[in-house]
Amino acid sequence: MARRIVSDTLHVTLLDCGDSIQISGTEREHVELVLSQRLLLGGRVVDRPRQSGSMWIASYRRVYIPADELQVENFGHRFYVRSRSLERVRTKVAELTESGARLDGEFFRIDEFYTAVCYVPSHAPSAVK
Numbered sequence: 001m002a003r004r005i006v007s008d009t010l011h012v013t014l015l016d017c018g019d020s021i022q023i024s025g026t027e028r029e030h031v032e033l034v035l036s037q038r039l040l041l042g043g044r045v046v047d048r049p050r051q052s053g054s055m056w057i058a059s060y061r062r063v064y065i066p067a068d069e070l071q072v073e074n075f076g077h078r079f080y081v082r083s084r085s086l087e088r089v090r091t092k093v094a095e096l097t098e099s100g101a102r103l104d105g106e107f108f109r110i111d112e113f114y115t116a117v118c119y120v121p122s123h124a125p126s127a128v129k
Contacts, residue, residue, distance in 0.1 A: 009076040010034060018111040020046055022059045031056040034075070041073060065113070078104065079118045086114040093118060 012025035012034055021038070025031045031049045035058045039045065042063040049058040062082075065071050070088045073080040079101065081092045086107065093103055093116045101118040108115055 014075070016110060016115065018113065020059055020061050022057060024055050024057045026054060026056070028056045031058050034058075035060060037075075038073075077120050077122060079120065080115060081118065082113050082115045084112050084114070089114045089116050092116075096120075 010025065010030040010033065011027070012023055012030050014034075015022040015024070021043075023031050023034050023038075025034075028049055028051070035045070035049065038060045043060040046059040046061055047057070049056050051057075063071070065083065067084050070081065070083040070085075070092055072092065073082070079096060081089050081096070083089050083092075086109075089107060093101075093107075096118045097103065101120045104117040104119040106116075
């Protein structure tokens with residue numbers, strides 16, 4: 001099962017496949033920028049940007065998350081909250097929504113991880129402390 005998320009600012013699409021993420025977009029620079037941001041957070045390259053038709057595609061492997069931890073990734077106006085514990089994800093989403101974010105879609109599960117996406121309007125206060 002995979003979940004597709006579209007960036008508001010860079011016009012790229014992320015395909016969430018559990019431990020790996022595929023990044024695609026029409027602009028090589030945007031795909032490279034997103035990939036480099038993910039690598040700064042500890043991700044590992046699976047595929048460097050390559051052209052496939054009119055699209056540029058790259059992929060990276062997420063950082064391993066121990067059973068008792070929570071991962072929050074920021075991408076544009078969205079926060080991706082991910083953990084093996086559904087309760088930890090729900091708690092963090094509640095905290096983000098109190099700070100002006102809103103849940104974008106529903107909680108979903110890929111493999112053993114629960115994930116939620118929160119959208120933060122540009123005029124909202126900082127959602128992550």
